[in-house]
Amino acid sequence: MSSKKTIQHSEAAARFNKDTERVNWHDETLWFVREKRDRSANQIADWELLRETASKIKNNVLSNIHDYLIEFEANAKKNGITVHWAADAKEHNEIVHSIMAKHDVKQMVKSKSMLTEECHLNDYLAEKGIEVIDSDLGEYIVQLRKEPPSHIVLPAIHLKKEDVSETFHEHLGTEKGNIDPQYLTESARLSLRNTFLTRKVALTGVNFAIAETGEIVVCTNEGNADMGAHLADVHIACMGFEKLIPQRKHLGVFLRLLARSATGQPITTFSSHFKKPREGKEIHIVIVDNGRSTQLGREDFRNSLKCIRCGACMNTCPVYRRSGGHSYHNAVAGPIGSILAPNLDMSKNADLPFASTLCGSCTNVCPVKIDIHDQLYKWRQVLVKEGHTPTSKTVAMKTMATVLANPTIFNIAGKSGRFVMKNLPGLVNNKMNKWYDQREMPAVPQESFREWYKKNSREAKAKDNE
Amino acid sequence: MSSKADILKKIKQNQPALITDLPDLSVLGSEEFDVLETYKTVLKNIGGDPVEVGNYAEIIQYIKANYNLDKRLITTIPELSEIATLDWTNDDPHSLQDVELNVIKAHFGVAENSALWVTDDLLGQRVSPFIAQYLAIIVYKKDIIPTMHQAYEKIGNQEYGFGTFIAGPSKTADIEQSLVLGAHGARGLIVFLLD
Numbered sequence: 001m002s003s004k005k006t007i008q009h010s011e012a013a014a015r016f017n018k019d020t021e022r023v024n025w026h027d028e029t030l031w032f033v034r035e036k037r038d039r040s041a042n043q044i045a046d047w048e049l050l051r052e053t054a055s056k057i058k059n060n061v062l063s064n065i066h067d068y069l070i071e072f073e074a075n076a077k078k079n080g081i082t083v084h085w086a087a088d089a090k091e092h093n094e095i096v097h098s099i100m101a102k103h104d105v106k107q108m109v110k111s112k113s114m115l116t117e118e119c120h121l122n123d124y125l126a127e128k129g130i131e132v133i134d135s136d137l138g139e140y141i142v143q144l145r146k147e148p149p150s151h152i153v154l155p156a157i158h159l160k161k162e163d164v165s166e167t168f169h170e171h172l173g174t175e176k177g178n179i180d181p182q183y184l185t186e187s188a189r190l191s192l193r194n195t196f197l198t199r200k201v202a203l204t205g206v207n208f209a210i211a212e213t214g215e216i217v218v219c220t221n222e223g224n225a226d227m228g229a230h231l232a233d234v235h236i237a238c239m240g241f242e243k244l245i246p247q248r249k250h251l252g253v254f255l256r257l258l259a260r261s262a263t264g265q266p267i268t269t270f271s272s273h274f275k276k277p278r279e280g281k282e283i284h285i286v287i288v289d290n291g292r293s294t295q296l297g298r299e300d301f302r303n304s305l306k307c308i309r310c311g312a313c314m315n316t317c318p319v320y321r322r323s324g325g326h327s328y329h330n331a332v333a334g335p336i337g338s339i340l341a342p343n344l345d346m347s348k349n350a351d352l353p354f355a356s357t358l359c360g361s362c363t364n365v366c367p368v369k370i371d372i373h374d375q376l377y378k379w380r381q382v383l384v385k386e387g388h389t390p391t392s393k394t395v396a397m398k399t400m401a402t403v404l405a406n407p408t409i410f411n412i413a414g415k416s417g418r419f420v421m422k423n424l425p426g427l428v429n430n431k432m433n434k435w436y437d438q439r440e441m442p443a444v445p446q447e448s449f450r451e452w453y454k455k456n457s458r459e460a461k462a463k464d465n466e
Numbered sequence: 467m468s469s470k471a472d473i474l475k476k477i478k479q480n481q482p483a484l485i486t487d488l489p490d491l492s493v494l495g496s497e498e499f500d501v502l503e504t505y506k507t508v509l510k511n512i513g514g515d516p517v518e519v520g521n522y523a524e525i526i527q528y529i530k531a532n533y534n535l536d537k538r539l540i541t542t543i544p545e546l547s548e549i550a551t552l553d554w555t556n557d558d559p560h561s562l563q564d565v566e567l568n569v570i571k572a573h574f575g576v577a578e579n580s581a582l583w584v585t586d587d588l589l590g591q592r593v594s595p596f597i598a599q600y601l602a603i604i605v606y607k608k609d610i611i612p613t614m615h616q617a618y619e620k621i622g623n624q625e626y627g628f629g630t631f632i633a634g635p636s637k638t639a640d641i642e643q644s645l646v647l648g649a650h651g652a653r654g655l656i657v658f659l660l661d
Contacts, residue, residue: 029642029643032643033643044497044578045497046494046495046496046497049493049494050494052489053489053491053494056486056487056488056489057488057489059486060485060486060487060488062481062482063481063482063484063485063486064481064485065477065481066474066477066478066481069474069477070474085469085470085473086469087469087472087473091469135650136640137638137640137641137649138638138640141640141641154639154640154643155640156640156641157643159642160642161641161642161644164641164642181641181642181644181646182644182646184641185638185640185641185646185648185649186648189648189649189650192650193563193650196650197560197563221636221637221638221649222636222637222638222649222650222651223596223636223649223650223651223652224649224650226592226593226596226630226651227593227596227597227650227651230559230591230592230593230596230597231559231560231593231597241473241477246488248618248621249491249615249618249619250491251614251618252491252494252495252613252614252615252617252618253491253494253614253615255614255631256578256579256613256614263639265512266508266512266578266579266580266633267576267579267581267614267631267633268633269512269632269633269634269635269636269637269651270596270630270631270632270633270636270651271581271630271631271633272628272629272630273626273628273629273630274628275626275627275628275629276627276628277627278592278627278628287473289469289473289476293473293476293477293480294476294480296477296480296481297476297479297480302480302482
């Protein structure tokens with residue numbers, strides 16, 4: 001835990017849990033989204049076959065991604081698209097800025113791109129004097145509040161309408177105290193419409209990139225990616241290289257799974273296929289590595305690159321639902337974020353694979369069948385081995401191993417434990433003891449099971465009867 | 467371009483040694499259901515309005531009855547020139563900001579999710595279905611297909627610069643999960659199902 005700035009997941013979760021009413025709302029709302037996903041999935045007889053097919057397509061992609069990337073670039077170029085390659089976040093940000101600089105543009109409208117969150121593009125561009133406006137409503141709200149998104153699909157899910165009302169009152173001059181979502185959305189629509197109409201550069205993410213045709217697909221419900229891209233002179237689309245799929249027809253599989261897994265919708269409102277720029281306009285695609293090629297080489301963890309960013313694993317996760325996205329201190333939160341983040345920075349993100357009960361629900365809902373909970377478990381082992389877990393935990397585990405392995409020590413430990421709990425409860429019932437946090441210690445038994453067994457086992461009784 | 471070479475080299479080194487096979491897609495999309503009825507039900511569920519019509523005259527009648535003709539109505543369909551203008555397709559796309567209703571055609575519709583496939587030759591301008599306050603899309607009933615698998619079979623190697631599936635009006639639930647229609651794109655979507 002080297003980084004001083006990062007607040008550990010457990011600590012951040014404890015803070016999030018102080019507002020019980022809000023945590024309960026957060027928990028129930030996300031579970032409601034999970035239930036919508038179930039209803040939607042259950043209507044498709046072939047759902048499991050679809051998941052299996054999607055998983056196989058992604059496995060094929062991972063095993064042949066080198067050639068697919070070359071094929072994609074060649075086809076995109078044929079379509080008149082400019083393709084850039086970025087080894088890391090820094091290079092990605094520099095490329096985006098260089099495109100802005102070439103056109104001498106100081107303002108950008110952006111639709112949702114978790115990659116640009118990962119690369120901290122907004123901060124970088126702000127330093128260069130470029131104004132970025134996020135146009136997805138949820139992202140717009142959190143941007144005005146100077147917060148990161150707390151969920152990859154529902155960026156403002158940690159907020160209540162009262163919060164949004166206050167933020168909009170401050171920044172957009174909406175009526176104080178008007179919390180009607182219709183009214184608030186309309187206000188944002190009017191403000192952002194003006195943004196769309198005046199920006200020369202639009203940046204979007206990429207949901208799928210097709211090697212066979214060199215086109216990219218961007219999915220939104222709001223239409224914000226399209227409003228930005230079709231009104232701007234320059235469209236920049238940023239993608240991690242794992243977004244590739246081999247052929248156009250594979251979209252049939254992924255578009256059936258994506259929105260149903262994410263929100264329970266049968267498909268997003270818009271699934272836009274960008275193949276060629278408009279006449280006289282430009283499309284730039286930035287293909288980013290930023291640690292992905294390293295993850296590809298980790299046999300136990302490479303499957304995390306199959307992710308299509310639907311967020312189903314977050315909505316179902318009992319830990320995510322009750323700790324909130326911000327507690328994960330990573331662009332992608334929840335179970336999938338917890339297996340992606342240690343690859344980016346093991347030391348900073350060593351707490352995340354422990355933010356799980358390993359219940360496996362994430363794995364069960366994942367549309368591309370990533371073994372998320374297995375990977376969480378495997379990351380724990382890697383992190384302990386490489387010395388990234390806190391000393392208190394390591395010492396406690398080692399002590400426990402010694403105690404459990406030796407009957408004499410186990411016996412003594414049990415006895416002294418019961419003695420202390422009975423006669424010196426203050427030694428146990430205090431803040432130092434993590435087991436005492438948020439729970440009462442149990443009443444002390446008169447004797448241990450071992451002692452009871454010595455008296456009551458058949459042999460003991462037989463002896464008594466002699 | 468050195469980053470490209472580095473990235474590709476690292477990927478080649480690290481990707482699994484064996485290339486796994488692509489799965490067979492032909493086994494998918496064979497679900498059987500009433501295609502037109504499903505289309506209408508799904509569309510209603512996601513906030514769109516299906517309207518069955520026999521011909522263009524009925525479409526004109528419907529639009530006259532439901533929209534303010536004093537506002538700006540545009541279309542790419544010559545048969546609708548009586549109620550909407552056709553001469554905007556080469557204008558600056560920003561000039562479409564005051565459009566009240568845009569009426570376009572779709573290549574086909576997909577029953578399982580009510581999505582309609584449109585490409586730039588049908589759109590007049592790429593931004594037209596997004597920037598208009600309201601959108602109406604015409605599709606022949608015979609061109610409604612069951613699932614996305616048939617959709618991509620139909621698209622095949624179709625050449626386009628831009629294409630999109632449109633399913634219902636633009637929407638958001640980003641404020642406390644309350645559904646609001648008309649986020650940035652059209653506030654309402656009428657689908658004229660033509661005999």
